[in-house]
Amino acid sequence: MTLFSIARKTIRQNFSNYFLYFASMIFSIVIYFVFVSLKYDQTIQATSDTSPKINSVFSGAAVVLIIFVAVFIWYSNSFFTRKRKKEVGLYSLLGVRKKQIGRMLFYENFIMGVLALIVGILLGSVLSKFFVTILMKIMGYNAIVNFTISLEAIINTIIVFTIITLITSFHGYRLIYRFKLIELFQADKEGEQEPKTSFIIALLSVVLIGIGYWLALQNMLDSAIWRKIGFLVTPLIIIITVILGTYLLFSSLTVYLLKVSRKNKKKYWNGINLIGTSQLLFRIKGNARTLTIIAVLSATTLTAVGAAYSLYYNNRSNVETADPSSISFIAEDNNIAEQVNAMITNSKDHDLIYHETISTLQVDADVTNLNSKFYSDEMIYTVVSNRDFNTIAKVQGRNDVLSLQANEAAVLDAMYSEQMSPEYVGSTISLKVNDRQENVTFSNLKKYSIFNYRTAGTTVVVSDKLFAGLAKEIKREDMHLYKITNEDDAEQLTKDVRTIMPDEARFSSFYADYAAGLESSGLMIFMGGFLGLVFLTATGSIIYFKQLTEANSDKERYEILHKIGVNKKEIRLVIAKQMVFIFGLPLIAGIAHCAVALTALSRLLQISLVVPVMICMGVYTCIYIAYYFLTVNAYYKTVTKTK
Template sequence: MTLFSIAKKNIVQNLNNYFLYFASMIFSIVIYFTFVSLKYDHTIQATSEGSPKISSAFSGAAFVLMIFVAIFIWYSNSFFTRKRKKEVGLYSLLGVRKRQIGRMLFYENFIMGIVALIIGIALGSVLSKVFVSILMKVMGYEALVHFSVSNSAIINTVIVFGVITLITSFQGYRLIYRFKLIDLFRADKEGEKEPKASFIIALFSVLLIGLGYWIATQNLLTSQVWHTLGFMIAPLVILGSVILGTYLLFSTLTVYLLKISRNHKKSYWKGINLIGTSQLLYRIKGNARTLTIIAVLSATTLTAVGTAYSLYYNNKSTVKKVDPNSMTFISPNENVTKKVKEIILKDKNHDISNHFSLQTLIVDEAATDNYQKEYTLLSNSDFNKLAKIQDRNESLSLKTNEAVVLDPFYMEGISPKYSDSTVLKVKNHDEKLKINEMKKYSVLNLYTAYSPIVVSDELFKKVEKELRPVNMEVYNISNEDDAKQLTKEIKSIMPEKAAFSSFYADYSAGIESSGLLIFMGGFLGLVFLVATGSIIYFKQLTEAHSDKGRYEILHKIGVNKKEMRKTIAKQVLFVFALPLLVGIAHCAVALSALSNLLQTSLVTPVVICIGVYACIYIVYYFLTVNAYYKIVTNRK
């Protein structure tokens, strides 16, 4: 029997233990191959107006995925090599040379890598059409029928994962040279010391995380802390304090809390709780680094996916703030205005809900506190008509020099400070405005009428002869989010000076960019989730093999299997729940800060993302409990 055949036999016999590792590799290869295929696909580039953006986005995503998968495979492979120390020691005791054992381990990992690569590319080729349809759907395009597998994508994937497989295979080859024979046999019997708990360091971990949270939730435009640290240093301080605090949380605070729980004799001595608590206590410090990585990675994944989904989810409401009307433009001449109306009336898919013509005034120079820019003046009566059309249930009654500013994206620290010192620069004199209030919405489309100010009818008539009059046309139509052809037809006859803006144009652009983000974020997030879940699974299986003898003794002295399973479930739940809860907390703070910055609610999309993430994690939890139980009870 050759070493190669022994390696194949070992893989088949240990397929249960290798399954998740193998499945995770295949899943990663499928996603990587899909990203690279989409990058090279000419049909997608022809369909989307932003094809260079798609190509560069997928290149970046593929690179991030490649780095992560390489680390994951390396990390996972180290678990399996560590787990097989005794087996390697037995081969050495039987007289097999180290070089031969190393070659056998090399063959095992290389075979799995090559098989995973073949299956991954095959599945990727089959599923690519489905993934393309998903991408086109979320980007607002019609699903494509034709899709060809790119040879460049296959070559790229083979090279990348071939190199990764070779490197990790050599890692297994080097295992035999790193340990003495006695160390290999005593690998599972190495004693673990009870970790020390420090109340001061435990408290320090909470303070560090609290510091990071506090800085993150400050208004970065007005906060003195952000101003002092600077926009480059502050994020590094947040990351450093949160990551270090998380590590100390797992390595010290959890030890401290477990020791406190051990002092509660009633619960500690109930059933075999002392076994589970003791095992967690002795191993938690050794697992601190792994749990920290998983918590930080979970937080990063949830934040990225949550942000992408939030942009997609809130796209319509965000665009509605920018474009409260279906179409708005400055009338260049009567012929164009008349032709636009004819085009809309002729279109059978869209009815005119309302059409409104109004006159506005352009202030070339209006000065507020240390700020100057162009404003669009809107009369009180026209504002009330537009507000009624848009179902705002609000009307104004301005007198003399009273005014109201409309600023849907007002941000303290960036937007101008509107006050009684606002002055209109008209030709022959200055008009001082009394700003009554600032409303965080507009009744005119942003691109056509930038920075509107509502003034009284009296003031509007007073300065009308001294300022540039601008005639605007406002249309609201049915099915405004599905007006591609109509928008294209109207835009084709519009001169640039008309400043034509439409709800559909901005809505479709938002769907395209946010759809691309959610596609990449969703699939990358799934890869990260599968990898982190697998890492915990491998870690627990390694510990299960170490605990096998202890559970056999417990069974012999009368502990039933139901009680053993209950203890295992509690022990594994602690390891799974801890990084997940900490990751969710980190994500909640990050998205809360982002929500304040974007001035929009992210609660619904974020809760949906966390729910999906937690559900998949729960599946991994039950798989781990089941596998752990089978190992310690010798069940097949």
């Protein structure tokens, strides 16, 4: 019997132990193959105007995926090698040379990799149409997706994963030479000393995380500490303090708290709490690095997916704020205005809700008195009369009326930000009118606009008398505003209107901005969601592998417990409590880190992220719970399996 046939037989007989590793590899290959297929997909290239950008995004995501999958496979391989130390020791006792053992392990890993590659490519090919359809739907396209198999994607995937498989296989081969025979049989007794820690180090973990959170939650635009440390250095300090604090949290604080819990004799000696607490105490420090990696990866994944989904979730409301009208433009040519009016009124797919033509002025202004850090001293405003504002506000269904007198003014700023925008109310600006200046004082601030932002920018409303005086010296511009039904499905109408619009018309439409936002945020959520699933699958698998390795080490201990009267129900309860600790710690830490990061992002962008983030956290937690039950069940079967 050859070494290759032995390796093949070993895989077949122990496939249940390899299954999750095998499934995780297949899942990673499927996602990578889909990413590469999307890069070459003809439907996307024909449908989207930004296909080059999509290609570059998926190329970048594929590189991140390659690195992560390579690390995951390398890490998993190490677990399997450690798990089989006794088996390797028996081979050595029987006279099998390390070179032959290494070759056998090389063949095993290579066979697994090749099988995963074949299955992954086949599944990816079958599912590619489904994934392209999802992407098109998320990005707002209704294109008909044809089933195609990309030869370039197949070649790319085969090359990448063959290299990864070869590298990890050689790693397993070389690992055999590092083991001494005595180590192979005493591997299960390694790391069984009670870990030491101190209150100072345990407290330091909380302090470090607290510093990171405090810096992250500062208003970065106004914070003196951010300015003092530097806007490039501060994020680096946040990352270092939180990661180091998380590691110390798992390696020191948890150990300290477990030791403190032992002092509660009544609880510690109650039932089987002694077993569970002791198991955790001896093992938690050895798991600290793994738990830290998983917590950080969980936080990164949740933050990225949560932010992407938030942009997608808030896309419509953001566009409604920026574009209150479905179509808006400046008309200097009456013929163009009439053509547009005919297109819109004759459209069979859309009903006209309103059409208003408003006289506006483009006025330069000296805004030095606003004392803004982010604005220049000169701005161009769109000026409109009090009467026209009230007319449009009523048509748009806004319960808002202005009554401006003399040189009073109101500012309409749809992009207003408390952190970046100036304090308008009470401030005076100077409107430049030929050779003189007209001072107006802001008495009102409206955090919306009656005009589309792309057409009008920031708008200033002045009294009717002042507007009439300004209009005598500044050329008027007629702004046309249209509101139609089904504005988010006005692709063809928008294209038809855009074709006859000159550049100076400053044309803007709800559909164009809505579609662009849907495309970019849809692409981000698709990429982030699937990368997040890969990260989650891999991190869950790493915990699974780690715990199964420990289960094999603990098997004899649990057999002794069973012999002295501990029933299987109690053993399962002990395992379940341990797994809650192992799975719960990184999940809670990851969610906490994510919550702080997204709170800071929410404050910066001034948008509510609560609903989308809660959805993402809920889905993530549910998948993690599934891994928890899978691990508990596998651990229990391993330690209760009798010969």
